Amino acid sequence: MRAPFARLTAVFAGDRQADRVVPPTGIIARLTGFTAAAMAFLAVFALALSLASGRLAERWSSALANSATIRISAPAGQMETQTRAVLRILKTTPGIASARALTREEERKLLTPWFGPGLALDNLPIPQLIDIRETGTGFDAEGLRQRLSAEAPGALLDDHSRWRRPLALAADRLRLLGLISIVLLAGAMAAMITLAANAALAANAQVIRVLRLVGARDTYIARAFVRRFTARTLGGAVAGTGLGMLAVALMPSAQPDGGFLTGLGFTGIRWLWPLMIPPLAGLVAFAATRVAAFRTLKGLS
């Protein structure tokens, strides 16, 4: 038994004559090429979706993980002292890059969407907000909470983890769905090529019989079919991938703060990923046709 790689290269090595002994498979081969093109096109989008949601998952979790808020609710008299205490604590807490108390004006802006412009903040017990930027390593939320409760009982740490998690999870799921789609497309491609190869083999039963009678080995006969279907699939997949990449390239470019839709593209080195689709499709076609051909040949005398 030769190594799989040698078998693969043998398929592409010369021997045009071997192709001629099996008559053109016409419509079956053309449909195989078309289906491969369509599936490669879809695979490009599944891949783009998968990469984009992966990028999104990362961005969301890092953006959210790098910021937190402390809310101080205290009687008007204690507000100043507690705020100062909290800022002092934050200064000495490892993992915090900067902390800043929002001004009244900023808080008003934050609340305007809910309460309208004419809001008289001074008359309301509005909590003081402190915006925290973390360093890359992050801080110990539980430790900070304890220190806060000791020195500033009105302070409440909100580290976003409550709502960060489901968002990142959703993006992660989306990436997984994209990958599952690619696997399913590969499976559907294998199934389709198996059906097409079986149809071609059945249509050529008499040809195969004659070839066996004059001493052709199974490998020789199988190769004529394998080469044909691998070439058709490869051609279709190249066309489909090319069109898919073109379509993705024509989408509005991915912007750092753009929504999900503008992010549905490939960036930088990731443009190389879809280039894997045609060889993968060729490999699937090679394996599927080979298995189908040898199974059929075993059934003939």
Add this chain to the structure above:
Amino acid sequence: MIDFQKVAYSYGGGELLSEVSLTLAPGSFHFLTGPSGSGKTTLIKLCYGELLATAGRVNVFDADVRSLSRDGVAAMRRRIGVVHQDCQFLDHLPLAENVALPLTVSGRDADAADLADLLTWVGLKPLSAQRPPELSGGERQRAALARAVIMSPDVILADEPTGNVDWEMSQRLMQLLIELNRMGKTILIATHDLNLIRSTKSQVPARVLRIRNRRLQLAGSDL
């Protein structure tokens, strides 16, 4: 070369051939006769493994046909040239490529001059670009014979190779087989044509086998 030991064959009903023992020695020349439907084609198919004996043993080149792998069968068939009664061509290929097919499938290139000589000998040179369905029965038979001998095989099995050709052409085809036999090839020809057998026997020491009542007999001097 080919050796049958008490071979029987049945297509599912009663036995068509029973207790057939036969030895084709290297370089021998045999005719196979018998009424239509007596099993001549069946016996030839047993020789190259298209059919497997339902009882007994068929040895080809000292190997039990039943024990050969699929590649083993392919290798064995490359050493046996067969003229099938129904010819068996690839209808989408021109005649010349059909004749060269045994070379093609074994990965060899047909020598253009040899191929042309052979086609000329069987009178098909002008038709070499035609496709098999466009040929007459006799032309197809001649092409089948050309294909059977192109590999210069050790054994040639011909099933009614002259059934559809005129006397002169049949003599010409027989001349080819006689030449090959003189080169040491083993030959078995199934035929009804007693004149052909007689004229051949005057040139080579050929023996005549006859299928009668499911058995194989050596025919006597009545032929």
